[in-house]
Amino acid sequence: MGLEKTVVRNMSRIEARKLGLALLVGCCIVILTYFVSMSETTVDQQLSVAYRVGTAEVVEGKTSLQEPERLRRAEGGYGNNGEEKVHRRDFSAVPHLTAEEEKKESKKPKDEETLPPKREDERSETMKPRVAEPICDFSNPRTEFCDMKGDVRIHGKSSSVVFVSPHQRSNEWKIVPYVRKQMGNVEKVSVRTASSPRGVPECTVNRSVPAIVFALGGFTGNYYHDFTDVLLPLFLTARQFDGEVQFLVTNIQVWWLHKYDSIIKRLTRYEFVDLDGSNQVLCHPHVMVGLRFHSDLAIQPARAPNGYSMIDFTTFLRSAYSLKKAHAISLREHPDRRPRLLLVARNGTRRFTNVPEIVQMAEGLNYEVVRSDADFGDVAGFASVVNSCDVIMGVHGAGLTNLVFLPINAVLIQIVPCCELEGMATHTFGFPAMGAGLNYLEYNISVEESTLLELYPREHPVFTDPQSLHQQGWFKMGKIYLHKQNVKLDVNRFRPFLLRAMDLLRR
Numbered sequence: 127m128g129l130e131k132t133v134v135r136n137m138s139r140i141e142a143r144k145l146g147l148a149l150l151v152g153c154c155i156v157i158l159t160y161f162v163s164m165s166e167t168t169v170d171q172q173l174s175v176a177y178r179v180g181t182a183e184v185v186e187g188k189t190s191l192q193e194p195e196r197l198r199r200a201e202g203g204y205g206n207n208g209e210e211k212v213h214r215r216d217f218s219a220v221p222h223l224t225a226e227e228e229k230k231e232s233k234k235p236k237d238e239e240t241l242p243p244k245r246e247d248e249r250s251e252t253m254k255p256r257v258a259e260p261i262c263d264f265s266n267p268r269t270e271f272c273d274m275k276g277d278v279r280i281h282g283k284s285s286s287v288v289f290v291s292p293h294q295r296s297n298e299w300k301i302v303p304y305v306r307k308q309m310g311n312v313e314k315v316s317v318r319t320a321s322s323p324r325g326v327p328e329c330t331v332n333r334s335v336p337a338i339v340f341a342l343g344g345f346t347g348n349y350y351h352d353f354t355d356v357l358l359p360l361f362l363t364a365r366q367f368d369g370e371v372q373f374l375v376t377n378i379q380v381w382w383l384h385k386y387d388s389i390i391k392r393l394t395r396y397e398f399v400d401l402d403g404s405n406q407v408l409c410h411p412h413v414m415v416g417l418r419f420h421s422d423l424a425i426q427p428a429r430a431p432n433g434y435s436m437i438d439f440t441t442f443l444r445s446a447y448s449l450k451k452a453h454a455i456s457l458r459e460h461p462d463r464r465p466r467l468l469l470v471a472r473n474g475t476r477r478f479t480n481v482p483e484i485v486q487m488a489e490g491l492n493y494e495v496v497r498s499d500a501d502f503g504d505v506a507g508f509a510s511v512v513n514s515c516d517v518i519m520g521v522h523g524a525g526l527t528n529l530v531f532l533p534i535n536a537v538l539i540q541i542v543p544c545c546e547l548e549g550m551a552t553h554t555f556g557f558p559a560m561g562a563g564l565n566y567l568e569y570n571i572s573v574e575e576s577t578l579l580e581l582y583p584r585e586h587p588v589f590t591d592p593q594s595l596h597q598q599g600w601f602k603m604g605k606i607y608l609h610k611q612n613v614k615l616d617v618n619r620f621r622p623f624l625l626r627a628m629d630l631l632r633r
Contacts, residue, residue, distance in 0.1 A: 261289060262299055262317060262415075269305040269359075271416040272317050278413040280339065280374060281327055282404030286316040287339065287415055288326050294319040303376060304341045305355050305419040312343035313376060313402075317415055329409035336371045336412035338363055339401065343377040349502045350423075350524040350554075352382075357389055358425070359417035361439055364393045366431040372396040374408070388506060392446045423527070423558035436561035440530050447506050447531070449513040454536040457632040465631055467493040467624075468512060470500060470520030470528075476543055478521065479577065479614045487617040491624050493517070500525035517627045521613050522547065526555045534563040537627040541569050543611050544576040545592035565630040569623050577612040 262272040277290040300314040320326050340360070345351035364371050371394055375383075378400045383390055390398075399408070420426045427435045444452065455465050467488055471481055478484060485495050496515060501508040502524075512518065512531040519539040520526050529538050538559045542551040548570055559566040573579065573589050582588045588595065588606060596603050 261294075261319065262301065266419065268307065269416060269419040270299075270301045270307050271414070271418060272299070272301055273414050274317075275412045277323070278337075278410055279327060279329060280337070280401070280408045280410070280413065282374070282399070282401035282406070282408070284316075285313060285376065285401075286318065287413060289317070289319045289413075290321075290323050290326055291319065292321055294321055296320055301415050302341075303339050303416045304344045305359050305417055306344050309344040312341045315339060315376065315415055327407045330407045331409065333372065333408065333410045335396065335410065336367055336414070337374050337408070337410040338371060338417070339374045339376065339413065339415045340417050341376045342379045342382055346379060346382060348524060349500065350527045352386070353527050353530065354423040356417070357386060358423060358439060359419045360393060361442060362418040362420070362425065362430055362434060363414060365434065365438075365442065369393065369395040372410070373398040374401045375399065376401045378402065385503070385505060388446045389443070392442065421557075422554060423530075424561055436558065437534070437563050440532075440534075440562045443509075443530055444513065444533075447509045447513075449509060449531060451513050451533040454516040454533045455631060456535075457628065461632075464492050464494045465516040465628070466496055466514060468496045468498065468515040468518040470518065470523075470525040471497055472521060472523060472525060473499050475609050475612065476521040476523050477612050479612050480617075483617055484615055484620075487621060488624055491621070491628070493624065500528055516631060517624075522551045522554070529555065529559050529562065529564060532562070532564055535565065535631075537565040537567060537630055539567045539569060539623055539627060541571060541613060541615070543607055543613060544571055544573055544578060545589060545607065546596065547607060565627070567623055567626060569620060571613055572616070572619070575614055575616050575619075577614065578606070578610065581610060 261274050262270065264270055272287075274287075274289040279288045279290070280286070281288075296319060298316060298318040301317050302309065302312050303315050304312045306312075338360075340356070340363075342356065345355055364373075369392070373390075373394055373396075375398050378398075383398060418430070420429060425434055425436050425439060427433045441452075443449075455463055457463070457465065469478075469481070469484065469488070471478060481497065485497065488495050496511065498508070498511060508528065509531040512528045513533060515532070515536070517537040517539065518526070518529065518532060519541065521541045522543060526538065526540060532538065538555065540551055540555050542548055548568070552568065556566050556568060573584070578588060592607075595606060
């Protein structure tokens with residue numbers, strides 16, 4: 127009893143602030159444990175989490191009725207109707223929602239904080255100079271991209287950008303501000319770092335918003351490359367700023383900016399600057415040189431600012447052009463309605479030679495057929511036509527770029543010319559279509575459907591050994607397979623694809 131009283135008195139003196147107490151008497155150890163109640167603690171943590179939600183199932187198909195010659199030989203051939211391949215993938219049809227996480231934690235009163243003295247190695251660690259983060263990314267084989275925050279000065283006429291920071295060593299890079307860094311017709315921009323402003327031109331114009339330096343060179347002017355080389359990368363780079371960003375353009379093409387005015391004005395609230403003609407020293411707190419790029423007409427959300435996806439891009443475009451149709455027709459909900467089929471006829475090479483026959487067959491399947499060649503001058507007008515349709519079909523070419531205006535769950539049918547162009551065709555339009563939440567079907571024409579038979583005998587390497595031409599390079603291959611070839615579609619062989627498109631619209 128005397129021992130217990132002694133322990134209790136001792137606990138009273140220290141006010142039981144320790145969680146455990148041990149008392150040694152002779153060879154005996156007495157341990158008392160005291161549990162702190164909620165009212166005795168000063169720690170109060172609150173955690174609120176906003177979740178990003180986006181779930182929707184979109185089904186797409188890829189069907190091939192004609193395999194390459196080399197695959198048929200390797201697998202022993204197949205029947206006349208070919209082989210059907212269907213690929214499925216789930217896509218979110220909900221545009222990106224920004225998620226923020228807030229965490230509040232109360233601190234202990236200062237008189238109760240006890241910090242152990244720093245060890246010698248910890249002191250030396252804190253005294254080390256700050257390591258500068260890389261400002262330029264050269265890891266992408268296609269493009270170069272620099273991102274600088276702080277004192278950044280741009281002089282247009284000398285094509286120079288200087289980043290002044292005491293944490294940076296003096297260095298310089300020559301950057302191609304276009305997503306194809308091998309292009310020889312795009313002038314390079316000098317990006318330089320300086321540890322002090324000594325010798326650096328002083329600012330003549332100060333801005334409070336970020337700036338993006340990019341070029342309108344390379345393949346700009348080709349409809350497909352307008353989107354994959356400039357407009358989509360520009361969306362990836364600028365959209366996160368919600369219009370509070372200025373464009374500094376080299377090799378400027380004013381007509382091009384006016385052509386895509388509806389898109390440009392949604393990305394920036396500021397007038398663009400002709401950088402080549404500017405003798406001012408422009409200063410911005412945040413400058414990017416070049417554009418973000420993942421792949422041709424594609425976005426990888428894990429690498430994109432705010433997790434942007436192709437669906438976010440196509441949703442943005444529908445908003446920019448005030449397109450009314452967000453989803454394709456559901457034949458399950460409206461079985462009596464006729465889906466609209468856009469037939470991209472093409473007036474140049476790779477055109478259909480039997481359009482009336484194709485139209486008659488499609489109308490016999492209860493399609494409302496819309497015939498049109500892509501109008502690359504009137505983007506807004508043609509975008510409206512595309513958006514009103516549920517299915518689009520056409521031979522591989524720039525006109526299929528208009529898939530970006532289709533409503534979600536619509537069907538893209540790409541007709542692939544002869545011979546062994548499937549890989550290129552799928553990369554160019556198949557993957558982008560699936561990423562945009564569309565259903566994708568791919569029809570590979572037979573040799574008998576190609577007008578190349580009018581130019582070469584059936585035993586020619588053009589048909590029997592296409593790889594011998596592919597290996598000679600893009601221009602040699604393209605001269606024959608892309609510029610000399612038209613398509614006489616076998617409507618009976620193609621008919622199952624339009625039926626398949628109907629089935630997809632019923633889901």
